Amino acid sequence: MALSYKEKLSHLADLMALAHADEETSKIEATYVKVVAKKLGVDMLDLAKIETLGTERDLPENEFQIIPLFHRLLILMNIDMDLDERELLFCRNLGIKMGLNPSAVSEIIELAGKNRGRHLQPGEINEIFKKYCN
Numbered sequence: 001m002a003l004s005y006k007e008k009l010s011h012l013a014d015l016m017a018l019a020h021a022d023e024e025t026s027k028i029e030a031t032y033v034k035v036v037a038k039k040l041g042v043d044m045l046d047l048a049k050i051e052t053l054g055t056e057r058d059l060p061e062n063e064f065q066i067i068p069l070f071h072r073l074l075i076l077m078n079i080d081m082d083l084d085e086r087e088l089l090f091c092r093n094l095g096i097k098m099g100l101n102p103s104a105v106s107e108i109i110e111l112a113g114k115n116r117g118r119h120l121q122p123g124e125i126n127e128i129f130k131k132y133c134n
Contacts (some may be wrong), residue, residue, distance in 0.1 A: 003060060008040045010058040011069050013050045014094060015076055022084035032079055036072060059098055066098050067129060068122075070105075074112055075119055083116045104132040 003011070015036060019029040037047045060066055073094065077087045088109055095105035107128050112120055 001060075001062065001065065003040070003065065004058070005042070006055075006058045007060055008037075008042050009046060009050055009055045011072070012037055012040070012042060012047060013055045014057070014069075015072065016051060018073055018076055018087060018090055018094070021086045021090040022082075023086075026080040026082070028080050029076060032076055057097075063100070063129075066100060067125065070095050070098060070100060070108075071120075071122055071125055074108070074125070078112060078116065078119055081117055083113065088113055101129065101132040104129045 012033060015033045016025075019025040019033060034044070034047065037044065059069075073091050077083065077091050091112075092105055092109040095109070096102050108120065108125055111124070111128075
């Protein structure tokens with residue numbers, strides 16, 4: 001099931017907020033957000049509106065759709081090779097707000113913090129989430 005346009009805009013708003021969590025959006029972070037917007041089929045004018053006006057959070061209902069969104073957050077968090085504690089905290093809190101298992105999110109964020117400069121792979125993330133499934 002594909003994301004709705006509103007869910008895509010919400011995800012991009014979260015990415016932009018994460019990029020600014022350390023109070024500085026690097027060029028590579030801004031570029032990544034634009035690349036994701038293009039991949040999602042979001043109009044660049046709508047992306048600019050999000051930057052100015054923001055948008056309400058609208059998340060998919062299915063965890064299998066939310067986990068890839070969380071993975072994109074992890075990629076962005078580490079893309080500039082400058083992993084800030086505020087980014088780690090923002091990403092952890094957002095993962096929990098997204099409805100993901102708090103223990104899994106905490107373990108993933110801890111792993112991301114230990115592996116600065118290396119992106120976590122989808123398989124690594126999925127294994128951690130599987131471990132916490134009931």
